[in-house]
Amino acid sequence: MTKDINKDKFDESTKCKLNIFRNCFKEWFPVFLHSEWAKEVYIFDFFAGSGTDIEGKFGSSLILLEVAKGENRKYCSKVSKPIKFTFCESQKKKCQELNDNVAEYIKTCEVDNKCSTCVYKLDIINSDFKSIFNDKQIQSIFQNKHYAKFVLLDQYGFRQIDDNIFKQLIKYPKTDFIFFISSSFIKRFKEHPNTTMYIDTQKIDFENSTPKECHKIITDYFKELIPEDIEYYLHNFTIKKGSNYYGLILGTNHTLGMEKFLKVCWQEDENSGESNFNINNDIEEGDLFYDPSNSAKKVEVRKIVEKEILSRRITDNIEGFKFVLEKGCKPELFTNVAKKLEKEQKIIRIGKLSYKSTEIHKAEKYKIELKNNENQ
Numbered sequence: 001m002t003k004d005i006n007k008d009k010f011d012e013s014t015k016c017k018l019n020i021f022r023n024c025f026k027e028w029f030p031v032f033l034h035s036e037w038a039k040e041v042y043i044f045d046f047f048a049g050s051g052t053d054i055e056g057k058f059g060s061s062l063i064l065l066e067v068a069k070g071e072n073r074k075y076c077s078k079v080s081k082p083i084k085f086t087f088c089e090s091q092k093k094k095c096q097e098l099n100d101n102v103a104e105y106i107k108t109c110e111v112d113n114k115c116s117t118c119v120y121k122l123d124i125i126n127s128d129f130k131s132i133f134n135d136k137q138i139q140s141i142f143q144n145k146h147y148a149k150f151v152l153l154d155q156y157g158f159r160q161i162d163d164n165i166f167k168q169l170i171k172y173p174k175t176d177f178i179f180f181i182s183s184s185f186i187k188r189f190k191e192h193p194n195t196t197m198y199i200d201t202q203k204i205d206f207e208n209s210t211p212k213e214c215h216k217i218i219t220d221y222f223k224e225l226i227p228e229d230i231e232y233y234l235h236n237f238t239i240k241k242g243s244n245y246y247g248l249i250l251g252t253n254h255t256l257g258m259e260k261f262l263k264v265c266w267q268e269d270e271n272s273g274e275s276n277f278n279i280n281n282d283i284e285e286g287d288l289f290y291d292p293s294n295s296a297k298k299v300e301v302r303k304i305v306e307k308e309i310l311s312r313r314i315t316d317n318i319e320g321f322k323f324v325l326e327k328g329c330k331p332e333l334f335t336n337v338a339k340k341l342e343k344e345q346k347i348i349r350i351g352k353l354s355y356k357s358t359e360i361h362k363a364e365k366y367k368i369e370l371k372n373n374e375n376q
């Protein structure tokens, strides 16, 4: 039986996961709170747990509420549209504890801030994930393009977010999600019917990789499920616990969503933006030659981008930005490569020039041409 995560102290790997949930939501929430097109905002925590660990440290649901309040009520004091949190937990007892913990949190918050009622709507549901996820009302929220949705799926194991759920998630408009998955277990039990009925492991080649790469490979499996004609971004963050590898998969159909996810992951891991350990054997902090600006991942992606530009497969900044996002790097990496090639007189940029590398959906397009000698 799976150990109950809320009946113990959160360990370091759980803290890392919760930190990523917190920081991603911190990036996401103000965008939709202030956005004009988002008529309503929905936040789902489908595997909510009981709210805290044994020491009272906040779990995902209370973290979401805390972030949505903001320091000195900087967010909740500005709410001018319906914002609803839905927390789902299948175990009756845990759901009751969650109810109590959330009620206590809200009451304390109202007293501390002298508010009569919380501005946020809250729904705590004792239900199995799949039945609530497929509920008509919830589906109509997911399908509404005027509603912004943030979805946490902190499952145990890997069986809840199967191919079908994933395919549903990626087609909903304005829906960003993060799900947890026990990647090592898929690798270890890849032939077991209890695995193959959820994940088609025949399509995953674990043989030519090391154990630490298994989460990346599983993310690639999900990437393959994305239809070619849709623009979609997935990022993987591997979490090592003992000898096992777990991980988060972060999904969004907007470059801004991906920029935000990557910002948080690179804050967590300045060498590769993709793990809570030294996944690429980089020189570590404290060592003489420690230099995160030239980590293995950055050097590799810079090399690829340079090749793509010089072989004319990337011909403008927008293509370049999206290419590096797909590789799990922040858009500024593309800009740095373009600057270098320009300095080396290998390319020229044509159009409205700017080196701004954030909010790339607003960036003006410039073309990249090779200097004459590079064309030969």
Ligand SMILES: C[S@@+](CC[C@H](N)C(=O)[O-])C[C@H]1O[C@@H](n2cnc3c(N)ncnc32)[C@H](O)[C@@H]1O
Residues within 6 Å of the ligand: 005, 006, 018, 046, 047, 048, 049, 050, 051, 052, 058, 059, 060, 061, 088, 089, 090, 091, 094, 127, 128, 129, 130, 154, 155, 156, 160
């Ligand atoms: C990893 S824990 C979530 C921990 C929580 N996010 C936190 O931060 O404390 C997974 C939770 O999902 C619940 N759960 C398991 N299967 C479920 C299902 N099918 N539907 C909804 N909840 C489920 C478990 O009881 C457990 O509390």
